[in-house]
Amino acid sequence: MTVKIKEWPGxxxxxxxxxxxxxxxxxxxxxxxxxxxxGVAIGRYLRELKNGRLVxxxxxxxxxxxxxxxMFCEQxxxxxxxxxYVEDTGTVNTFSxxxxxxxxxxxxxxxxxxxxxxxxxxxxMGILHLLGEVRPEDVHIGMRVRAVWKSPGExxxxxxxxxxxxxxxxx
Amino acid sequence: MAKVAVVGAGMTKFVRRAQETGRELSWQxxxxxxxxxxxxxxDVDAVVIGSAPDAFDGVHMKGEYLADGSGAWRKPxxxxxxxxxxxxxxxxxxxxxxxxxxxxxxxxxxxEKMSSCHPHPQGAFITIFDHTTERPLGPNLLWIFALEMxxxxxxxxxxxxxxxxxxxxxxxxxLDHPCAQLGEELTVEDVLNSEVLAWPVNRLDxxxxxxxxxxxVMCAEHVAKRVSDKxxxxxxxxxxxDTAYWxxxxxxxxxxxxxxARMAYEMAxxxxxxxxxxxxxxxxxxxxxxxxxxxxxxxxERGGAARLTADGVTQxxxxxxxxxxxxxxxxxxxxxAAGLMKVCELFWQLRGEAGKRQVPGTPRRGLAxxxxxxxxxxxxxxxxx
Numbered sequence: 001m002t003v004k005i006k007e008w009p010g011x012x013x014x015x016x017x018x019x020x021x022x023x024x025x026x027x028x029x030x031x032x033x034x035x036x037x038x039g040v041a042i043g044r045y046l047r048e049l050k051n052g053r054l055v056x057x058x059x060x061x062x063x064x065x066x067x068x069x070x071m072f073c074e075q076x077x078x079x080x081x082x083x084x085y086v087e088d089t090g091t092v093n094t095f096s097x098x099x100x101x102x103x104x105x106x107x108x109x110x111x112x113x114x115x116x117x118x119x120x121x122x123x124x125m126g127i128l129h130l131l132g133e134v135r136p137e138d139v140h141i142g143m144r145v146r147a148v149w150k151s152p153g154e155x156x157x158x159x160x161x162x163x164x165x166x167x168x169x170x171x
Numbered sequence: 172m173a174k175v176a177v178v179g180a181g182m183t184k185f186v187r188r189a190q191e192t193g194r195e196l197s198w199q200x201x202x203x204x205x206x207x208x209x210x211x212x213x214d215v216d217a218v219v220i221g222s223a224p225d226a227f228d229g230v231h232m233k234g235e236y237l238a239d240g241s242g243a244w245r246k247p248x249x250x251x252x253x254x255x256x257x258x259x260x261x262x263x264x265x266x267x268x269x270x271x272x273x274x275x276x277x278x279x280x281x282x283e284k285m286s287s288c289h290p291h292p293q294g295a296f297i298t299i300f301d302h303t304t305e306r307p308l309g310p311n312l313l314w315i316f317a318l319e320m321x322x323x324x325x326x327x328x329x330x331x332x333x334x335x336x337x338x339x340x341x342x343x344x345x346l347d348h349p350c351a352q353l354g355e356e357l358t359v360e361d362v363l364n365s366e367v368l369a370w371p372v373n374r375l376d377x378x379x380x381x382x383x384x385x386x387x388v389m390c391a392e393h394v395a396k397r398v399s400d401k402x403x404x405x406x407x408x409x410x411x412x413d414t415a416y417w418x419x420x421x422x423x424x425x426x427x428x429x430x431x432a433r434m435a436y437e438m439a440x441x442x443x444x445x446x447x448x449x450x451x452x453x454x455x456x457x458x459x460x461x462x463x464x465x466x467x468x469x470x471x472e473r474g475g476a477a478r479l480t481a482d483g484v485t486q487x488x489x490x491x492x493x494x495x496x497x498x499x500x501x502x503x504x505x506x507x508a509a510g511l512m513k514v515c516e517l518f519w520q521l522r523g524e525a526g527k528r529q530v531p532g533t534p535r536r537g538l539a540x541x542x543x544x545x546x547x548x549x550x551x552x553x554x555x556x
Contacts, residue, residue: 008182009203011190012190027289030229042304067419074414074416094318096317096372099368100368102296102311110370111309115418115422126419128310128314128418141325159308
């Protein structure tokens with residue numbers, strides 16, 4: 001009961017406590033390596049990226065064009081029906097201007113992650129990707145963008161075969 | 172269904188790095204909760220442990236690891252993990268252990284020790300992104316919050332100034348919490364001028380990484396009436412999961428929170444939440460999330476939470492006190508323990524034992540909510556006296 005407790009447990013350490021060896025620490029570096037199978041739907045998605053195309057799946061149950069593609073519709077719970085090519089243009093649904101890396105190290109040049117609603121997929125079917133060839137202050141929600149692909153020789157069947165998405169003239 | 176009460180609560184200080192191990196922190200919180208209920212481990216029929224990613228501790232099967240400190244050896248025990256929503260799901264699990272009639276007394280313990288993960292616990296979050304379609308882009312956890320916050324601000328025309336008021340309020344409230352990591356008097360300018368991490372998110376928009384534990388003791392009605400003169404009753408629970416295709420839904424509104432809340436309101440017989448809930452502890456790992464969640468909880472209209480905050484309605488002495496504890500922004504965010512801290516806060520507030528944090532007017536009913544994974548899990552509990 002909060003008002004009845006005078007001394008709360010839990011001891012905060014400072015970095016000096018550790019540096020000066022006042023408390024002991026054991027360090028370990030976990031080594032783990034994985035090879036993830038892309039699967040049926042995303043396997044084809046990656047092969048098409050290598051061809052410079054974006055592919056989705058259509059569900060006959062709800063008639064949605066699903067992107068990223070999936071072999072089953074999680075809403076209708078039936079197999080999806082066909083492959084559908086979608087455009088490599090779209091609209092910025094939301095974005096960020098990010099100055100930190102995954103380990104919170106700082107970046108001089110910010111990354112511009114965005115959710116991009118892709119033309120040809122059902123409304124609201126966005127994918128996560130990056131924006132480029134644009135000043136951060138010029139990015140806005142609703143901006144029209146187009147994929148910038150790596151050259152065919154550089155493409156390897158990965159989401160990074162699209163380098164980033166850049167504004168479409170007049171977008 | 173059997174009626175279920177909370178009869179004891181305990182927690183450790185929330186700190187950036189604790190000398191204690193996770194097991195020691197768990198024991199401290201669990202022991203305090205039992206002591207406050209006047210019970211011993213012999214009275215406990217089963218244990219529920221809540222802890223979020225194993226990657227923070229670098230310990231596989233963290234439930235088993237934490238079990239001795241949680242009083243679980245030689246007892247029925249389950250560990251749950253629903254991301255950030257874990258801390259409110261753990262007492263829900265305690266509730267159905269007892270409501271089913273299977274157990275009379277359950278000890279619920281939530282722990283997180285984020286400081287073990289180096290160089291920064293953020294690194295442990297990378298694996299939540301899809302390994303094939305998202306991780307090659309080099310994401311970090313801030314991305315999804317920044318993307319969601321921007322969408323929320325843009326759809327409703329809400330400014331960063333309005334959102335910063337939440338950080339100012341919660342960090343100030345935390346000054347009165349004896350376990351708080353980041354209680355502070357700040358201004359909106361301080362928040363806006365703090366370092367931009369991932370626009371629109373600045374450093375002071377974000378809760379810290381923390382170590383800590385929290386615990387509650389839950390009982391069936393016949394036990395609660397014997398051991399406690401002030402039991403706090405579980406009136407409603409709700410939980411819900413939305414799609415992990417998070418780029419396929421509009422992030423401006425947390426639908427899964429609404430569905431979890433509707434489930435809890437229906438169970439509690441609540442028709443008008445805004446009038447019938449007197450104190451709220453929504454999940455606030457980022458300041459905009461408090462607003463987002465108040466809307467999902469149907470405590471105001473969509474896009475209306477910034478107005479409530481600006482009008483002072485959500486202050487501790489306002490008409491609808493929100494995060495009187497100081498929340499994750501102020502008390503700290505040891506993930507699972509932070510969610511259960513909110514339930515502890517309701518327990519203390521509803522019993523009139525919250526000291527300097529006490530909300531005026533003896534609130535009768537409170538709601539705690541947590542949220543997790545790829546912005547897709549909502550958990551809600553309603554307590555009343």
